[in-house]
Amino acid sequence: MNIIITGASSGVGFEAVIEITSKGKHKVMALSRSQEKLEKLLEISQSLNPDCELYAIAFDIVHDDYQGLQQFIAANMDGKVDVLINNAGVLINKPFMELQEMDFVEMLQSNYLGHVRVIQNLLQFMGNGSHIVNIGSMGGFQGSSKFNGLSAYSASKSALHTLTECLAQEFAEQGIKVNCLALGSAQTEMLEKAFPGYESPVMAFEMGKYIADFALTGHKFFNGKILPVALTTP
Numbered sequence: 001m002n003i004i005i006t007g008a009s010s011g012v013g014f015e016a017v018i019e020i021t022s023k024g025k026h027k028v029m030a031l032s033r034s035q036e037k038l039e040k041l042l043e044i045s046q047s048l049n050p051d052c053e054l055y056a057i058a059f060d061i062v063h064d065d066y067q068g069l070q071q072f073i074a075a076n077m078d079g080k081v082d083v084l085i086n087n088a089g090v091l092i093n094k095p096f097m098e099l100q101e102m103d104f105v106e107m108l109q110s111n112y113l114g115h116v117r118v119i120q121n122l123l124q125f126m127g128n129g130s131h132i133v134n135i136g137s138m139g140g141f142q143g144s145s146k147f148n149g150l151s152a153y154s155a156s157k158s159a160l161h162t163l164t165e166c167l168a169q170e171f172a173e174q175g176i177k178v179n180c181l182a183l184g185s186a187q188t189e190m191l192e193k194a195f196p197g198y199e200s201p202v203m204a205f206e207m208g209k210y211i212a213d214f215a216l217t218g219h220k221f222f223n224g225k226i227l228p229v230a231l232t233t234p
Contacts, residue, residue: 001216002077004029006061006118007088009037012135012183015208016085016215021045021052027077028052031059031088061088061114066121073125081125083215086115086160087135093149104152111156116163128175131219135211136161136182138230144182157182161226168224177219181211184230 003020007013009032017030018041032038038056045054055076059069073079090110092103115134126132138144140157164180171178210229 001026001082002029002080003027003083003085003215004031004073004081004122005085005087006031006115007135008032008041008056009034012204012207012211013085013087014041015205016087016212017041017054017208018045018048018205019209019212020216021054022048026053027055029055029057029073029077031057031061033058033060061118062109066117070121070124073122077125079125080127081122081130083131083133084118084122084126085133085135085211085215086118087211088114089135089157091150091153094152095149096151099152104155107152107156108159111153112159112163115160119167123171123176126174126176129219130176131215132167132171132176132178133211133215133218134160134164134178134180136164136180136226138182138184138228141182141226141228144228144230164226165224172223177223179214179218179222179224180226181214182226182228182230183207184228 003026005013005017005028008017008030017028020026021028022045030038030041035058038058042054042056045052057072073081088110090106092107094103119132137154137157139146139150139154140161146154161180161182164178168178
């Protein structure tokens with residue numbers, strides 16, 4: 001399979017790439033803003049599987065021009081994307097009354113509009129049997145526990161959840177499945193920023209493996225679903 005994952009330089013995205021490339025069966029494009037962290041990802045992946053096909057590319061899903069990325073996919077991935085994992089995101093932890101309008105703009109750009117841009121620009125490479133996996137959050141899951149300081153982050157994730165349901169319907173005739181994993185806690189830098197000092201019972205590599213496995217097989221069982229993946233919240 002040809003797989004693209006955003007937000008691949010740290011946390012569960014980093015671990016998902018390592019899981020997928022270790023299998024030795026897939027061609028993977030890992031996108032992130034940090035080239036330095038991507039080099040580390042490439043080094044680890046190649047040490048585990050010297051034959052892995054991994055393209056580690058510095059790319060900002062919000063601000064960069066997609067034309068070059070489209071040309072790269074056409075030339076190096078046979079113009080085909082089987083799985084797209086929209087994992088990129090950022091978090092602001094700040095009381096609601098201290099949030100500036102630009103804080104909300106940043107959350108929406110990074111956690112929602114960036115994924116809109118990715119999907120719109122890469123959909124041409126996807127066809128029947130393809131799978132889009134959006135990485136949401138229990139913070140944006142309707143009816144879940146909510147926490148102080150995370151209103152902007154949670155609202156942006158909720159938008160991504162609803163987009164998932166809409167696109168599953170809109171892409172049904174093309175045979176493209178769209179699902180969202182609403183993640184609970186996993187031991188990552190983002191969790192530490194949201195809940196300083198809290199230790200999750202789920203390690204980043206465990207959540208990364210779950211994401212990787214679901215991206216490869218989940219579309220056989222689900223479409224248009226927002227699936228809570230949470231042992232604890234946080």
